[in-house]
Amino acid sequence: MRFALAAALALGLGGCLGYNGQVVHGYQLDAKTIDQVKPGASAEQILVLLGTPTTTSTVGGDAWYYITQVTDRSLQFMQPKVIDQRVFAVYFTKAKKVDRVANYGMEDGKLFDFVSRTTPTAGAESTFLKGMFLNLLKFS
Numbered sequence: 001m002r003f004a005l006a007a008a009l010a011l012g013l014g015g016c017l018g019y020n021g022q023v024v025h026g027y028q029l030d031a032k033t034i035d036q037v038k039p040g041a042s043a044e045q046i047l048v049l050l051g052t053p054t055t056t057s058t059v060g061g062d063a064w065y066y067i068t069q070v071t072d073r074s075l076q077f078m079q080p081k082v083i084d085q086r087v088f089a090v091y092f093t094k095a096k097k098v099d100r101v102a103n104y105g106m107e108d109g110k111l112f113d114f115v116s117r118t119t120p121t122a123g124a125e126s127t128f129l130k131g132m133f134l135n136l137l138k139f140s
Contacts, residue, residue, distance in 0.1 A: 021072045021073040021074055021075075021080075022070060022071070022072045022083070023070070023071050023072075023080070024068065024069075024070050025068070025069045025070075025071065026054060026066075026067045026068045026069050027050075027051075027054055027066040027067060027068050027088070028068065029066070029068050029086055029088060033049060033050065034088060034101075034103070036049055037049065037050070037090060037098065037101050038098065039097075039098050039099060039100060039101075040097055040098060041097065041098045042096060042097060042098075043092060043096040043097075043098075046064070046090055046098060050064075050066060050088075050090075053065055053066055053090075054066050054067040055067070062091070062092040062094075062096070063089055063090065063091045063092065064089070064090045064092075065087055065088070065089050065090075066087070066088040066089075066090075067085070067086070067087050067088075068084075068085065068086045068087075068088075069082055069084070069085045069086075070082070070083050070084040070085070071083065082106075084105070084106060085105065085106050085109070086103065086104065086105055087102075087103075087104040087105075087109075088101070088102075088103050088104075089101065089102045089103075089104065
């Protein structure tokens with residue numbers, strides 16, 4: 001019986017062995033490729049060199065953004081935490097030539113919670129008990 005319990009425990013924990021919690025998401029930045037991006041290059045050359053951008057600008061000019069994010073979780077069942085984020089930006093002129101490039105990191109950004117699980121509402125805060133008592137008073 002003890003052997004079966006030990007074997008079951010070993011099998012359950014076996015998946016945790018060798019787990020490296022760091023995962024790289026998005027565009028894989030390569031220093032040699034980034035060095036080849038020069039001002040004056042055409043948008044087609046950048047597309048061949050870097051590939052399709054992660055996203056593009058929609059307001060105030062033309063820019064392509066290549067985003068990389070590194071997450072880490074200490075244990076498999078824990079929520080991942082962002083430990084590094086890079087945004088490689090290529091800015092273009094009106095003639096679709098590279099104007100400048102920028103390599104932004106987490107130190108350049110501003111942290112905010114863009115996935116909020118609550119929606120603010122106007123009015124008084126209602127509780128379950130208050131709603132129950134109000135409904136009982138309506139039937140009286």
